[in-house]
Amino acid sequence: MPFPILSVIVFTPLAAGLLLLVIPADRKTEVRVISLAAAAISLLLSLWTFINYSISAGGYQFVEHVPWLPALGISYYMGVDGISLPLVLLTGIVVFCGVMISWGVEDRPREYYAFLMFLATSVFGVFVSLDLFQLFFFFEIAVFPKYLMIVVWGYPKTREYGGMKLTLYLFIGSVVALVGALAMYFASGLHTFDLLALEKAGFSTAFQRIWFPVVFFGFAVLGGIFPFHSWAPDGHVAAPTAVSMLLAGVEMKVGAFAALRVAISLLPDGAHYWSWLILVLATINVVYGAFIAMIQTDFKYVIGFSSVSHMGLVLIGFATLNRDGLTGAGMQMFSHGVMTALFFAIVGMVYDRTHTRDIAQLGGLMKRLPWAGVGFIIGGLVSMGMPGFSGFVAEFPIFMGFWQVAPILAVIAVLGVVITAAYIFRVIGKVFFGELSPEYEKIEPEKPLDKVAIGLLSLTMIGLGVLPGLMVPMISSGVNHVLSLVGGA
Amino acid sequence: MTAAAYDPSMILAILPEIGLIVLGVLVLAFDLAWKEERRRNIGWVSSFGLLVIAILTAVFSHPVGNSGLVWGGMLRWDWLSFVFEMIALAGAAITSLFAMDSGLIGKRGEFYLLLLASTFGMILMGGAADLVMLFLAIEMTSIPLYVLAGFSYKDARSTESGFKYFLFGATTSAVMLYGFSLLAGLTGTTQIYQMAPVIQSGGLPLFALIGVLMLILVGFSFKISAVPFQFWAPDVYEGAPTPVAGFLSTASKAAGFAVLIRFLVAVFPAAQPAPSIHTYWVLLLAIVSTATMILGNVLALAQKNIKRLVAYSSIAQAGYILIGVVAASGLGISGSVYYLIAYLLTNLAAFGVITIVGRMTGSDDVSAYAGLSRRSPGLALVLLVAFLSLAGIPPFGGFFAKVLVFAAAVDSHLVWLAVVGIINSVIALYYYLTVLKVAYLYRSEDETRPAAISRPWTIALVVCVLGIIVIGTLIGPWFNWSTLAANSLFG
Numbered sequence: 001m002p003f004p005i006l007s008v009i010v011f012t013p014l015a016a017g018l019l020l021l022v023i024p025a026d027r028k029t030e031v032r033v034i035s036l037a038a039a040a041i042s043l044l045l046s047l048w049t050f051i052n053y054s055i056s057a058g059g060y061q062f063v064e065h066v067p068w069l070p071a072l073g074i075s076y077y078m079g080v081d082g083i084s085l086p087l088v089l090l091t092g093i094v095v096f097c098g099v100m101i102s103w104g105v106e107d108r109p110r111e112y113y114a115f116l117m118f119l120a121t122s123v124f125g126v127f128v129s130l131d132l133f134q135l136f137f138f139f140e141i142a143v144f145p146k147y148l149m150i151v152v153w154g155y156p157k158t159r160e161y162g163g164m165k166l167t168l169y170l171f172i173g174s175v176v177a178l179v180g181a182l183a184m185y186f187a188s189g190l191h192t193f194d195l196l197a198l199e200k201a202g203f204s205t206a207f208q209r210i211w212f213p214v215v216f217f218g219f220a221v222l223g224g225i226f227p228f229h230s231w232a233p234d235g236h237v238a239a240p241t242a243v244s245m246l247l248a249g250v251e252m253k254v255g256a257f258a259a260l261r262v263a264i265s266l267l268p269d270g271a272h273y274w275s276w277l278i279l280v281l282a283t284i285n286v287v288y289g290a291f292i293a294m295i296q297t298d299f300k301y302v303i304g305f306s307s308v309s310h311m312g313l314v315l316i317g318f319a320t321l322n323r324d325g326l327t328g329a330g331m332q333m334f335s336h337g338v339m340t341a342l343f344f345a346i347v348g349m350v351y352d353r354t355h356t357r358d359i360a361q362l363g364g365l366m367k368r369l370p371w372a373g374v375g376f377i378i379g380g381l382v383s384m385g386m387p388g389f390s391g392f393v394a395e396f397p398i399f400m401g402f403w404q405v406a407p408i409l410a411v412i413a414v415l416g417v418v419i420t421a422a423y424i425f426r427v428i429g430k431v432f433f434g435e436l437s438p439e440y441e442k443i444e445p446e447k448p449l450d451k452v453a454i455g456l457l458s459l460t461m462i463g464l465g466v467l468p469g470l471m472v473p474m475i476s477s478g479v480n481h482v483l484s485l486v487g488g489a
Numbered sequence: 490m491t492a493a494a495y496d497p498s499m500i501l502a503i504l505p506e507i508g509l510i511v512l513g514v515l516v517l518a519f520d521l522a523w524k525e526e527r528r529r530n531i532g533w534v535s536s537f538g539l540l541v542i543a544i545l546t547a548v549f550s551h552p553v554g555n556s557g558l559v560w561g562g563m564l565r566w567d568w569l570s571f572v573f574e575m576i577a578l579a580g581a582a583i584t585s586l587f588a589m590d591s592g593l594i595g596k597r598g599e600f601y602l603l604l605l606a607s608t609f610g611m612i613l614m615g616g617a618a619d620l621v622m623l624f625l626a627i628e629m630t631s632i633p634l635y636v637l638a639g640f641s642y643k644d645a646r647s648t649e650s651g652f653k654y655f656l657f658g659a660t661t662s663a664v665m666l667y668g669f670s671l672l673a674g675l676t677g678t679t680q681i682y683q684m685a686p687v688i689q690s691g692g693l694p695l696f697a698l699i700g701v702l703m704l705i706l707v708g709f710s711f712k713i714s715a716v717p718f719q720f721w722a723p724d725v726y727e728g729a730p731t732p733v734a735g736f737l738s739t740a741s742k743a744a745g746f747a748v749l750i751r752f753l754v755a756v757f758p759a760a761q762p763a764p765s766i767h768t769y770w771v772l773l774l775a776i777v778s779t780a781t782m783i784l785g786n787v788l789a790l791a792q793k794n795i796k797r798l799v800a801y802s803s804i805a806q807a808g809y810i811l812i813g814v815v816a817a818s819g820l821g822i823s824g825s826v827y828y829l830i831a832y833l834l835t836n837l838a839a840f841g842v843i844t845i846v847g848r849m850t851g852s853d854d855v856s857a858y859a860g861l862s863r864r865s866p867g868l869a870l871v872l873l874v875a876f877l878s879l880a881g882i883p884p885f886g887g888f889f890a891k892v893l894v895f896a897a898a899v900d901s902h903l904v905w906l907a908v909v910g911i912i913n914s915v916i917a918l919y920y921y922l923t924v925l926k927v928a929y930l931y932r933s934e935d936e937t938r939p940a941a942i943s944r945p946w947t948i949a950l951v952v953c954v955l956g957i958i959v960i961g962t963l964i965g966p967w968f969n970w971s972t973l974a975a976n977s978l979f980g
Contacts, residue, residue, distance in 0.1 A: 025866060069964045071972065111866065111929075133892075137883045144877050147922055152929050160930075164922065171918055175911040178892070182899040182907070 004064050006078040009045045009088065010124040010138075012038050013095070017117030025110045032103055035113040039099045042124065043092035049080065050089045050474075058082065058477040060130065060196070068134070073185075073192030077131040082478025083260070083330050086471055087127045087253055090337040093460060094249040095120045097453040098242035101345050104352070104447075105153065105240070112153055112240075115145040119246055126254045132181050132193040135258065139174055142251065143167060146243070153240040162238025166247075169231035170222050173255075177218025177262070180211045184266060187211075198266050199485055205269045212270025216263035216278070222255025224311040226284045232311075233292075233304030241348025244300070248307040249341035253333045256314050260329075260482070264318060268486040271321060278319035279402075283409045285312025286416035294423040299350065299357040302427055303343040306383060309416055310336045316413065317398040321486050323479055325401025330475035331468075332394035335461065339382045339391065342457040346372045346379070349450055350431070353443040359427065364436025371446045373432040375454040380424035382461045385417055389465035393472065499559045502566040502616075504550040505574050508542035509609045513602050520598025528597045532589035532945060535601040539582035539608075546574055556977060558618055562680045565618040565751075567977035572826060572970050573615030573747040576833050580740030581608040583837050586949035587732040591844050600640060604736070607633040611744035618755075620669045620679040623748060627665075627712070630744060631658050634737060638729040650728025657721045658711065665708025671701045672756075684756045688766065698766050702757070706773070709752070712745025714738075715811065716780040719804045723788075726800035731847055734796060735840025738803040743829045750814060750822060754978045759817065767817070775815045775906055782808030782913040789920050795843055796853050798920065799836070802879060805917060806832055809894055812910055816897035822975035823968065824893035830967050831878065831886030831960045838875040838953035841946065842868055849940055860936030861928040868940060869928045871950050876921040878957050881914055886960035889968075 016038030053061055060079035068076045105112050125138025150163035188201035221228040236244045264271045289309030296302045317329025349372050351357050366373035382391035402410040519531050556567035610629030617623040639651020673679045676687040710718040726734040759767045785805030792798035813825030850857040862869035878885035898907040960967050
């Protein structure tokens with residue numbers, strides 16, 4: 001049996017989290033070091049997997065398949081393809097950076113890091129699942145770390161509201177999707193939760209049209225689709241920095257990824273039937289999210305709504321059901337994940353030092369926080385889709401695909417990109433340039449670990465912008481499989 | 490199915506019953522022999538004894554290859570009775586540990602004897618195959634529980650609790666017994682496995698059977714605290730000593746489900762041609778299940794007292810378990826049985842935490858949980874595990890249990906019932922998280938005072954938490970048990 005690398009990636013954080021719960025609560029340094037080591041192991045192994053994935057062979061690789069409950073056709077089934085592997089790498093990067101950014105947490109760091117590790121296991125687990133039951137299993141594990149981390153370590157004024165809202169929204173979405181999944185299980189007559197087997201189940205068109213919206217929108221709630229997006233800004237703002245990074249950076253991709261893997265791949269006729277609705281709603285996401293981001297006075301809400309806007313592009317890419325759109329969406333999931341993690345990290349650094357997120361009160365921070373300032377500008381350029389950055393590699397194909405299926409909507413959506421440029425420049429101008437308020441003269445510069453995180457995230461985005469060949473062929477190979485299911489080549 | 494004549498191997502079928510009698514005598518003997526200060530150890534005797542009985546039962550009283558009616562058709566020795574024997578024994582063993590330091594001054598011998606007597610009744614309930622036996626078993630379970638609920642006789646709430654439980658229990662039992670007598674009169678037999686052919690032959694008036702069914706369901710609904718016979722539960726749980734409340738809400742409820750499942754499937758099976766009485770009880774229980782879930786969860790939202798909150802939550806849990814019964818399929822019944830296995834450890838863990846926090850703070854209010862995670866991180870984690878398992882979150886036992894009953898509903902074309910269950914799960918998650926928020930976020934003045942958690946409590950909580958996680962992840966063996974139990978009804 002080959003080395004179960006995916007299991008190690010998934011369960012290293014879990015093991016670290018359990019270990020943390022049994023060591024004494026006052027050993028704060030050990031707690032942080034254990035977490036960082038676990039995150040580093042997962043990151044390095046996901047990088048190794050990413051490098052060693054054979055694009056020419058394609059398909060699912062590093063597969064592990066063990067029966068779990070044969071009586072119901074449930075198995076422990078893991079594997080990665082060209083779409084999920086970049087997301088595994090993304091999770092590795094964001095978790096690693098999240099641990100570094102959280103170094104200064106002083107209130108019960110043991111519980112904080114343990115829950116963060118459980119959340120990491122949940123996310124990794126979803127991305128590598130090839131069994132529908134297992135996918136839900138990992139998906140739902142995220143409920144309690146998310147809730148407790150937001151409520152306990154979040155922003156005091158809104159954490160109880162934001163945490164509960166986020167948790168209930170996402171729980172409703174996921175259980176609705178679960179009913180759809182159970183309906184597929186019984187309708188297929190195959191008595192298996194194996195996703196690859198279910199792809200060949202040949203559900204009737206009527207069945208697909210009824211159940212596709214149930215499954216797709218159930219998951220897309222976590223992807224932030226309009227009108228079920230309102231948990232996202234409230235939840236992201238209420239969450240502590242590392243959780244915002246994970247929520248917006250990877251959890252939203254979990255929703256989008258599950259919608260693609262379960263709803264679109266298993267119910268392709270349903271996807272064709274309903275794609276117009278998704279395109280319309282996701283276009284609203286893009287434009288409306290950007291508009292709302294424009295008028296925010298709270299620094300963190302700007303980023304919260306920008307996630308809603310950018311996730312709209314991912315969903316548009318899915319709903320085009322063509323090669324350009326799907327490839328762009330796969331790329332956008334990675335690019336936006338890195339970008340928004342960087343944004344939230346910087347917002348957290350600024351808030352920790354200035355104790356305000358009111359854009360009007362901030363200014364001139366470039367002088368005191370140059371790393372944060374440069375990182376934010378790089379993130380901003382990615383966000384606008386500037387050539388030379390990963391955002392361009394992602395957004396350009398999405399719009400190409402979008403134009404082919406719905407030119408008018410595509411034009412409207414492009415408007416969102418223009419507004420994105422406006423709100424990004426507004427924030428950069430007001431927060432990082434202009435007059436530095438005297439009370440912020442003395443704020444401490446970024447800590448070394450903060451710089452590592454900013455550097456790692458920024459370089460990832462630039463690297464992919466300059467050398468898209470590092471990732472695009474892999475995603476394209478994954479898209480081949482999706483296209484073979486939804487038809488069209 | 491006819492009853493076998495006497496066979497020495499039948500002794501094996503009642504091995505746990507014999508063991509419980511021996512253990513009861515032992516407990517009394519220790520109570521007499523030991524002085525006051527040593528009597529706390531009776532809890533160890535009871536708990537260890539129950540463990541031994543469970544092991545002996547699993548080894549020697551295993552129903553493989555020898556299931557069937559025994560003792561003149563009074564009992565049925567099969568997987569269903571075996572699984573519910575295990576549930577009752579485990580519940581009693583864990584309750585014994587929780588009761589050791591919960592402040593029951595004196596009278597330990599009586600307490601444990603009553604607990605064992607009630608367990609004895611539950612084990613008979615799991616196997617009873619004759620109306621007479623069924624009634625005796627239910628009373629054998631209930632009467633010691635009435636006393637236990639009122640055991641803290643110096644506490645007016647406990648006395649009230651015991652009395653209330655007794656009054657409601659006696660009334661519903663009487664109604665149920667009336668139903669039994671009518672059923673015996675109509676079918677001409679008290680053996681529940683001989684009734685189905687008589688009923689299916691079609692000579693009996695349908696309205697009379699429906700009337701009988703409803704009378705009998707009054708008694709069963711009371712045992713499982715289903716609407717509209719749920720109203721006793723919050724008052725009784727609140728007043729009863731906390732370990733007793735935990736026992737009532739788990740083992741006693743499980744035994745109630747055992748008789749409900751066996752009775753309905755054996756007496757009113759799905760029959761051709763439809764519509765038969767089977768259709769009516771499925772419809773009736775679907776309504777009961779819906780009402781139980783909604784009422785339990787909605788009323789739990791408003792509770793400030795943790796025991797009342799968990800009481801309403803356990804009413805709602807009965808509603809989820811009923812979904813599996815309503816599905817009336819092999820998958821549905823095994824879902825209900827799996828749910829009961831997971832629910833046993835989960836709710837016992839919850840009541841264990843309530844016992845400990847109640848002793849620690851002297852209060853059962855939700856506000857008493859403020860600062861729990863700072864004061865005792867381990868106890869807060871147990872509460873977290875228990876409540877998330879109740880809410881149906883993986884990797885805990887409650888998740889797969891809920892998936893199974895919802896799957897059974899979808900499979901039996903009752904998607905609407907699964908949707909009702911899902912809406913209720915969301916409501917339930919809200920109030921479970923609210924309590925966890927209090928435990929993890931809010932501060933309290935005495936949060937730095939360390940919590941003293943005695944050894945029996947620690948053992949019981951660790952067993953429960955490990956059990957919840959094992960049931961939630963290593964699904965195979967428990968699902969296998971549940972399936973065998975379900976098959977023993979349909980096979």
